[in-house]
Amino acid sequence: MGLTAVILGIIGTLCAAMGIVTAADIIAPIMPQFTWTFWFSLSGLLILGAIAFCVGRGYYE
Numbered sequence: 001m002g003l004t005a006v007i008l009g010i011i012g013t014l015c016a017a018m019g020i021v022t023a024a025d026i027i028a029p030i031m032p033q034f035t036w037t038f039w040f041s042l043s044g045l046l047i048l049g050a051i052a053f054c055v056g057r058g059y060y061e
Helices: 002-023 036-055
Strands: none
Touching: 002 036
């Protein structure tokens, strides 16, 4: 489960970076419905999932 936590953390960080890029209008949004609030919400969910996977590991790993 440690690898899953790392993958979710990386994807969450990339979503946060995309939210910053979208909020700063550096590039146009990929799709108009994907606003900066969508990217930050998705980032928060993914990072919380990464924390849950990291804490939920058993001692056998």
